[in-house]
Amino acid sequence: MCILFIYNAFDDHESDYSLIIASNRDEYYDRATKNMCSWEEHPHVYGGRDMEASCQGTWLAYSTLQNKVGVLLNLPGVKKVNAKSRGKIVADYVANNLTTNSYIQTIQNYVQDCNEFILVAIEFRNTKPMIQSYNNATNELEKWDEACVGFSNSLPNKPLKKVDEGKRKMKEICEDHKQLKNKKMLVEKLIDLLKWEEKHLPDLELQKKKPNDYHWFSSIYVAIPPVRYGTRTHTVMLVTKTGHVDLIEITLQSPVDISKPEWERCHFQFNMKHDNEM
Template identity: 50%
Template sequence: MCIVFLYVGSDDADNEYKLILISNRDEFYDRPAQNMGPWEEDVNIYGGRDLQTGCEGGTWLALSTCHKKVGLLLNLPGVHKDNAKSRGKIVENYVKSDLELNTYVDSMKEYFQECNEFVLVAVEFGNPVPIVQTYNNGNNELKQWHDQYLGFSNSLPDQPLTKVVAGKCKLQDACNKYKKINDKDQLIEELINVLKSEESNLPDPQLEQRRPLIFKELSSIFVRIPKARYGTRAHTIILLSKTGEMHIIELSMESPIDPLRPSWVRGDFKVNI
């Protein structure tokens, strides 16, 4: 279970940011992973890496400063397919290529249909107005989104969970409060508070149907299920100014993870686009 919120500020003359993306990665605490950073084989790509055996070093979120795109994968809980293909390379292959999303999806469609269900969130930020699209292999739908504030999680993109609706409002409050680059530190602090929100967002019939045993624990933006050793273990923030300055921040729980008293490691990367 993961979640992502986006703000597209190109048409907001008062805001100095072109794009803001914030995301939580929810995963088992003991699953090995590499923290956000430039990749050895291509320093223009920034992302974490899944080090679980059999996952081929794939990733859940990555961005390419060369191809000017971000990819993020969200799980769709449902029936697991027999001998399902790994989803670990979906984001990696997308950000490494110069293909637009529709062409990439066409080239991978047969492979996608052999994977367990997912939503791919894709952002192409080289345009004056960033292009935000989603593709899900559940109903094979590719859609472009034009809203200023967007949110996606572990449901079909046009059927948002209650916590997604709540998180979009929190993001809007933060973006309205801190619009200038000089206020970036305060903005980052506010965005981290959004990602750390443990407020329950119920009722949510869809979440209860998809995850009936733990829907209460999953109803908050920040997830913590100590008995299952599962929860939010990384926050990612991407800020892109209208002058082309990109700031990537990741806060990750340091292993071995104690969910009740976690130690957080922060990574900061600044790039001119």
């Protein structure tokens, strides 16, 4: 169970930013994970890695070469026998130079053997970001033009209550801290959002997805100590209209001590190059 918020400020002439991302990855504390880094086989790709998957896929990655971001969110449902890796989809998407539309066409056979998921894909082929989502449950590819969008573990047209509440707060944060001089406060407020523990109930959609333990998953920040599961990674990405990128990851360090958790922070900075600059 994960969550993602995206604020598209490109058309806000008072904002110094074109795009702002805030995301949580929820996972079992003991699942082997590598912190965000540049990948040896694709040095232009930055992302964490799932070390227990044979393909060492990812839940979120950014390519400085392709100017693409990919984020994966699982959809709870029936588990397929010998299901293929969903994390491979994000890794392959950001590493290649295909548009989102073309990439989705190439993976049609592969995704039939995957458990259900949502891929959120962001392209910066021009200065304006393009946000799209694809899910293999309904085989729909959608484009999102709203200023603020959110995704979690339900179909985009059936958002969880915590997504709606998070979008409201995300919008307020991004509108209140839209100038570069307020970047430090913007990052702090986004991390506060990702650590928000308030339960957003009742939520009938969440109850359908998680009938026995929905209350654990009703907050943006998830913590389920009895099964050693919860939010392990916060990711914040800021993209200015001049193409400067701040990519920040805050990760719960392993082995996880629930009574005294330790978090490690890494911060990468880039300057985007667009097609007409290459």
